Amino acid sequence: MVRVAILGASGYGGSELIRILGRHPEVELVGFSSRAYAGRPLSAAWPQIDLSTPFAEVEEAVAEAELVFVALPNGIAMELAPRLIAEGRRVVDLSGDFRLPPEVYEAWYGIRHAHPDVYPRARYGLTELFRDDLQGAELVANPGCYVTAASLALAPLTAEGLDEVVTIAAMSGVSGAGRDAGGTAFAEVNENLRPYKPAGSHRHTAEIEFNLGRVRAQGRRVRTHGPAEPRPLSFTPHLVPMTRGILTTAYVTPARPLRQAELDELYRVFYAGERFVRLTEDLPQTKGVYGANTVWIRPHLDERTGQVVVFAAIDNLVKGASGQAVQNMNVVYGFDEGLGLETHGLWP
The missing domain is CATH 3.30.360.10 (Dihydrodipicolinate Reductase; domain 2)
Structure with missing residues (x-):
């Protein structure tokens, strides 16, 4: 079992990660962070989720995690990811911080990149096109x-x-x-x-x-x-x-x-x-x-x-964000690529 934390778990991407990973047979959810809901139960943000675990500050949320999904606004993951990697954790980043070369990122996002030295260690996670880069990756940049x-x-x-x-x-x-x-x-x-x-x-x-x-x-x-x-x-x-x-x-x-x-x-x-x-x-x-x-x-x-x-x-929110992030995680760890993921849409 991979111990997983979700940072930014009160956002839409975070809620989809909770839903998908909650049924993943190789994952144990061990921590959730939210700046807006810290200290409150998950149900305060997501009444449909039946988990009693409270939202925590980042340090507490990642304390037991081997893999951290970062579902936070642009500009934050570039500060967090290097430290998490240095501590021996893997990171899947759903923001834009490591998708583009730092100079291109700065031109398009208007944010100075805090750790351009870390960008070469990131692997871009559009799985169907760039799958061979992902196995064993320590930092995955999830696509837009x-x-x-x-x-x-x-x-x-x-x-x-x-x-x-x-x-x-x-x-x-x-x-x-x-x-x-x-x-x-x-x-x-x-x-x-x-x-x-x-x-x-x-x-x-x-x-x-x-x-x-x-x-x-x-x-x-x-x-x-x-x-x-x-x-x-x-x-x-x-x-x-x-x-x-x-x-x-x-x-x-x-x-x-x-x-x-x-x-x-x-x-x-x-x-x-x-x-x-x-x-x-x-x-x-x-x-x-x-x-x-x-x-x-x-x-x-x-x-x-x-x-x-x-x-x-x-x-x-799924193939365009959290589902693809889980698909990338599956490749990183050598799991079956479809674990936890649906191929059938909901209709109506």
Whole structure:
């Protein structure tokens, strides 16, 4: 049994970690931290969770832990992770602190990186693309939610050098902004649909570009997170009036003409054996992945224009955050990759 602590357990990502890890056969939950709920029972933040363990300060929460999930705002994990690693613990970080080279992180996040020396020790945890880097890792950088859907949607095309021009429109439920985020009051989001941080200004743009750059450099059997030139693209997110889920639509001008059958085969071969990637003839829907660690992907050829349109759906709190974090933990420890994780969404 791996003794696990969750820092930031009163946030949405933290609650999903508690739910998923609570049924994991190889995990013992030994500590939970929350700045807002310290000293109070878990039910104070999550009445649906039947655990009497109280929220604690960080030191107490990690005292017995071998692995620590850090589900805290950007800028905090970079301070905590080096100390936790020095104490012999493994860390899975759900923030953006170790996803990008420090100079790129500083440019996109506007935060000076406290420990750029630790970044080379981090392993990037988009499991389906960079799995071979993860086994035995001491620090895993869990990908962004938009990044996961977009990168998996485009990787097969990018690996073949077929993504000449890429434009991404992605729509997310309000939980992606976090539990304490402003601007997500019911009156603001209900019956409303709006874009934000358009055309390359969202910080996840850089992460998508780096991922696709590595895929382009390594080809179809990508499994490591080596250096590469970022792959430029246009990305615009949208906020939709639902709690959770991301639907990504990527418009690709291919480098050469494609047929639908060739497109389907390309994706089938690239994702052969991936249990959490579902290639479907139906168009992806967020309810199909609600609560699951699965991504639904459908590449579609617009025969009139020759453009490829790729649709992808994930649950932003599961495959886009906590579920993928557990998937990464499973690889780190050499467990079956699917332990504790659902492949079936909840409907309705």
